[in-house]
Amino acid sequence: MTRPAPLAAGISAAAAAGRRAPVLHAEALQLRFGAVAALRDVSLSVAENEIHAIIGPNGAGKSSLLNCLSGFYRPQSGRVYFDGEDITQLRPHRRAAAGLGRTFQGIQTYPSMTARENILTGFHNRMRTGVFGALVWWGRVRAEEEAFTAKAEEIIEFLELEELRHAVVGDLSYGLRKRVDLGRAMALEPRILIMDEPMAGMNPEEKGDLARFILDIRDANRIPVVLVEHDMEVVMDISDTVTVLDFGEVIAVGTPREVRENEAVIAAYLGTE
């Protein structure tokens, strides 16, 4: 895997973003938990190749929105389209197979497995070995394992995890586990990458590394990235489009500059910080 572009400001693509066909499109999502309306009439369009940030105060519904996109939550109404297909009814694992890659808020890696095994699980839907192949371990199974281990090693190299390939993930630091989580999402060979607060709890150096990885993944694979992030500096730096949520509603969409100057946003979010 190559890493063509260094850490770029990433604002140039923003102007064109609105005109390209959306890869992922959510329409009028409504999600309630009892009396709590987590999402009210939320729509979102993610264009090809853009970095799309979703921001908003705590409890605004950011994670709920991502969970509706990846299928972990079912909205009470509204639709989700991916590459023009209606995926609203697909279960999460089918969406992953369709090309929706996802990283999680907090730590959601597989703690008892090694870094490499965690990444290999991401290839699940690209691999073919079934139960009987696993038991008997015949030649084709061996060859497949060899080929995908080589692919996992490419990701390991890209994420600079070489020293830790055989380390048990439960023993790694927070920042490194987040990196393994990203590696596992990359192994899905996704056509869109959705990340929930990838940088929360990281120190500035780890944040810088991760921002670089995100931009590099976008550039190398030409896929859009949707990310929820609280760190405004990072958001303004790397995103092309920003959607602002407040109390389950979209209150603004635009380039980082537009959003920063939007009065509703200043009132609801930036102003209160």
Next chain:
Amino acid sequence: MLPTGVLFETYSAEAGLLKTARARVAVAALVLALLAAPLATGAYLQGVATHMFITLIAVYGLHVTVGMAGQINIAQSAFVGVGAFATARLSEFGLPFFIVVPVAALVTGAVSVVFALPAARVKGFYLALTTFAAQVLFPIIVLGLPTSWLGGLVGLAVEPLTVAGRPMNTPTHMYYFTLALTLIASYAAFNLHRSRFGRALKAVRDNDVAAEVMGIDVLRHKIMAFFVGSMFAGVAGSCMAWVLQFVTVESFTLFTSVWYLGMLIVGGAYSPIGAILGVAFITLVQEGLHELGTAILRSGAQEAGGAIFAATNIALGACILIALIFEPRGLAHRWQVLKTGLQLWPFPHR
């Protein structure tokens, strides 16, 4: 971890089960010793070993369902029973063992899926309860069916095992037959760990929410964990049928299911090594206490001898408790620590 100086040319070589010359020699020596053992032992010890092999195959299966996939199962003995009854019926058709064993395994796997379909949708206590129901229902169903099906209370006679046209009717024959199946089952159990399927099961165990979002069909894999675990049980059931030559529901009790779990816990649920160590350890303790009890009985101290027999289950129960409290990763983890220590010796640094 590996000793220094071991390098791999390919990822397949790195994925090998026996990575070093030392490991290959050790396993070869163990297999040779097991092959030669009947020369130096009598029928009784061969019978104990045969029983241990069968138990190990069943516990390998439990290791898949409970250890790898994290799905508690207290019906493994009932599934061994399904395999045994299937074998008894199949043996009537004069089929060779290499047809009977796989078919019995598949039948057992299929029966387990019937129970796994509801069980895989619930977790923890309710899952335990569902598998408990499977264990309780087993004798009820067998006894409830027409006697012409599974023999009812009387049970079923098993046509003797023949290999290459020759009847296998001595303890030594059964020792070698079950040893061969144990070696095959061991290879399969270790293979699972390095495969796509094995990783998916472990992903489901470690974090089922993440696994689902990362493209693994969690429900399907929970069911498959029961299917594969019960196929091992089916193979163990086949062996059991031929050893006992007669199958009745009484041989497949909840008590035995709990013992299988106990062995897995003592050995360590997370690796097939744990199954081996747990089965070997508990069998040794059981046999040791049994010998001791018999010796005391012979010396005339009736009451002391009786007490030893009564204390056997308490002692074994204590082993499980001690393992749960002090080493939840089981003997397998202790073994790993010891091995690493030996490889690093005399330099205590990585």
